Amino acid sequence: MERDDLKLAEAEGEVPPAATPEATAAPPWVSATVPAVFVVLWSSAFIAAVIGTDAAPPLLLTFSRFAIAGVLLAVVALVSKSPWPKGKLLLHVVVTGLLMQAVQFGAFYTAIGAGLPGGVVALIQGFNPVLIALMAGFFVGEEITRQQWLGFAIGGAGVALAVAGALDFSTSAIVLSFVGLLGLSAGTVYQKRFTQGADVRSSTAVHFLASAPVMLVMTLTLEDPKVTDWGAFGGSLAWIVLINSVGTFLLLNFMLKKQAASRVGTLFFLTPAVTALLAWLVIGQTLNLSAIIGLVLGGAGVLLAARK
Template sequence: MERDDLKLAETGGEAPPTPAPEVTSVPAWVSAGIPAVFVVLWSSAFIAAVIGTDAAPPLLLTFSRFAVAGVLLTVIALVSKAPWPKGRLLLHVVVTGLLMQAVQFGAFYTAIGAGLPGGVVALIQGFNPVLIALMAGFFLGEKITRQQWLGFTIGGAGVALAVAGALHFSGTAIVLSFVGLLGLSAGTVYQKRFTQGADVRSSTALHFLASAPVMLVMTLTLEEPKVTDWGAFGGSLAWIVLINSVGTFLLLNFMLKKQTASRVGTLFFLTPAVTALLAWLVIGQTLSPSAIIGLVLGGVGVLLAARK
């Protein structure tokens, strides 16, 4: 009791404040699970795109995705009082958004709308870490090892085999898939190089807001923007916006802030196999034997190329 009275006297008769509880860090299993969740959610976008492009033209679906997601993320950024980029940083964020959103998904959705299987599109997109490594070697002077060159060769053979099995589809669709790959890879490297100081919430919102007008002009000039199945269109759009546009890109931007671009890029080598499995389970879409072999070779090649 005397010690307690002494402490009260030293503090002016008031009990000393109770120490604040320590803030625990994010559990390790949560951090470890984020990449796996990202891969599954990212892969599901191809399935939703197949459903959506059966119900409406691809560029209309792309515009609708960007417009709705842009408004939703803008509200989130404003409510959470996220800082908005200004000046040169704003310009870099816009360029990143045009590459990662307008170029990538405008091209991918048009390819899927032309009938190219989601698994083949995902395989081409899965070559993203290889292209990132090549860009890093060319623009940043990073050394490319023999193992990476071996991975490039095997992965390239896998992509060629899968694409050869899909040549009965539009050749333009295959070219567009590679254009989408270029947009994603260039956007990833550009974002890592120039927009590290941007807030994830506001920058992702600006990605969509900058890309939506481009897609609007394209859908009005290049196709007839008409929905033939509002149920399928609304369902796929809701999934693409809430899960893929908001969820996966917040996860992607978060991981890009915490890890190197090449390490994040390695996750994309898993998406072709996951996409093919989801396509079979959800919409009954199957791949030819050559495409399946190409899928396996592509995954092995990209894995080799992405490993340090």
């Protein structure tokens, strides 16, 4: 998701102008409540996806999200006069976008459309830092500590329990979720290696705009792209685009101004549990005991593996 672009940009000192310190400090209660609001809004993306895929085919929802968000972010990049990637950098940005957007969300939304609970999908997506650390260890030579290996083991056990608890939904949906995870992790590593100099706003717009045609071709060839409930589809799409693609972007920048990136990153470990809670409250989606235990173990394991 967009969080990887922002975290890398913050680490390199390339946070957009909106993330520069303001003259007037925000009230303490704002800084205290923003993290909780952020986690709820980020987790809500999975609930919106469940509602959206009930009203329309998943790849059609994915295409619509990319097309609208891409245009909106392109306008933001043009208005803010952000530099656009060119030449080889543009090619690398496109590859990153296809991995992090087309592969990730195309697979995740299809898995959700097949009935896989949002909390399980969120847990699998949350395993991204673990997979990235493993990739860095095997392909880049970065050292993996004993604490990280322990975290991998606990997190892996949690994912296994959560997945086992969801096997009655669809095995293919579970496979697709891991395909989405692989796209996100590979895209993040590729981005860190080849697109460090790209502006966050313009490069994210390219991610969406490059992925939209791919999703259009896929929905036209693999699905019957018809909307059965325009109200639910429009509402979920508006929420995904405006709240999850723009609102959380602004909140994340705000937190990166106030706190270290590593501390902000720990908020994502709460996403699976909050997603499961929202799914129960909003759409009545429940999990069995093994899946719930898996969510707890998975979050604890990923948190342990990500700690320095």
